[in-house]
Amino acid sequence: NEYILEVENVKKYFPIKKGVFSKQVRAVKAVDDVSFQMRKGETLGIVGESGCGKSTMARLIIRLLEATDGVIKLEGKDLTTLSKEEMRSTRRDIQMVFQDPYASLNPRWTVERTLLEPMRVYNIGTRSERKERVIDLLNKVGLDSSYAKRHPHEFSGGQRQRIGIARALVLNPKLIIADEPVSALDISVQAQVINLMQDLQEQYNLTYMFITHDLSVCEHISDRVAVMYLGKIVELAKKDQLFSNPLHPYTLALISAAPEVNSPVKKERIVLKGDVPSPAKPPKGCAFHTRCPSCMDICKVEAPTLNEKEPGQFVACHLYQ
Numbered sequence: 001n002e003y004i005l006e007v008e009n010v011k012k013y014f015p016i017k018k019g020v021f022s023k024q025v026r027a028v029k030a031v032d033d034v035s036f037q038m039r040k041g042e043t044l045g046i047v048g049e050s051g052c053g054k055s056t057m058a059r060l061i062i063r064l065l066e067a068t069d070g071v072i073k074l075e076g077k078d079l080t081t082l083s084k085e086e087m088r089s090t091r092r093d094i095q096m097v098f099q100d101p102y103a104s105l106n107p108r109w110t111v112e113r114t115l116l117e118p119m120r121v122y123n124i125g126t127r128s129e130r131k132e133r134v135i136d137l138l139n140k141v142g143l144d145s146s147y148a149k150r151h152p153h154e155f156s157g158g159q160r161q162r163i164g165i166a167r168a169l170v171l172n173p174k175l176i177i178a179d180e181p182v183s184a185l186d187i188s189v190q191a192q193v194i195n196l197m198q199d200l201q202e203q204y205n206l207t208y209m210f211i212t213h214d215l216s217v218c219e220h221i222s223d224r225v226a227v228m229y230l231g232k233i234v235e236l237a238k239k240d241q242l243f244s245n246p247l248h249p250y251t252l253a254l255i256s257a258a259p260e261v262n263s264p265v266k267k268e269r270i271v272l273k274g275d276v277p278s279p280a281k282p283p284k285g286c287a288f289h290t291r292c293p294s295c296m297d298i299c300k301v302e303a304p305t306l307n308e309k310e311p312g313q314f315v316a317c318h319l320y321q
């Protein structure tokens with residue numbers, strides 16, 4: 001199997017009541033028919049504004065949430081049909097790096113304990129082998145053994161995120177999902193953490209799903225990029241294609257509004273009308289039509305599907321169908 005991860009027609013609908021006294025139930029389509037694949041060693045950037053479904057996607061893959069529909073395969077094995085017991089052994093293969101390392105680290109645990117715990121839970125190695133691995137991991141993420149006995153509050157944000165990354169690496173996962181891993185850090189520290197992630201990827205052939213709202217971070221780290229809008233992928237392409245020749249009007253608007261991003265299409269800033277509509281009430285037809293500068297009549301009634309326009313570049317837009 002050439003893919004590490006295959007996501008096929010995945011949906012996550014959250015039911016909501018129409019009103020306090022209403023029995024009618026409506027659904028928030030947080031993830032709506034999303035499909036993509038990932039190869040070993042690549043970084044897939046997932047970019048979009050808050051509420052576009054990118055974090056929900058991550059939670060579906062690690063099964064913190066159950067998908068309403070669709071298939072999620074890790075090395076060909078469908079995760080959505082695994083029992084709790086089977087999922088327990090698979091869970092170690094997918095690790096997350098979170099936005100706020102402080103919230104995701106136990107404040108009462110030393111760094112050593114934080115890194116030992118996953119190995120203890122999965123019964124890996126002897127006590128002394130585990131301790132050796134902790135020191136090795138600390139070195140890998142640019143910290144040293146003197147950090148082992150210290151607690152999270154003694155560290156800077158960047159150091160805490162290095163520990164979050166070390167923890168994600170402990171069990172040699174097949175896939176690492178990083179959900180806004182540098183958004184809470186100062187700009188200068190962001191670059192250090194991203195460079196660290198890239199170095200580690202090169203050394204250990206790691207596979208990253210990198211979720212961000214920041215297009216320049218996305219450009220820096222990704223091999224391919226998926227752009228999400230209201231629960232759907234609207235464009236999916238190799239990084240160079242996406243930034244040199246964006247096809248979807250939303251991608252174009254995002255690039256035009258990102259000052260650090262290099263792209264030949266950036267002539268003037270495209271300002272979109274209004275805000276992202278509520279995912280509980282997405283517009284009919286193309287969900288982007290209420291804000292799209294290129295909206296046509298068909299866009300208001302018919303939803304476009306994601307099609308391959310150029311080799312490796314997929315877009316969901318009637319301009320190309």
Ligand code: SF4
Pocket residue numbers: 248249250286287288289290292293294295296299304316317318319
């Ligand atoms: Fe704009 Fe229509 Fe394309 Fe949607 S389908 S992005 S409304 S042109």
Ligand code: MG
Pocket residue numbers: 050051054055
């Ligand atoms: Mg999020």
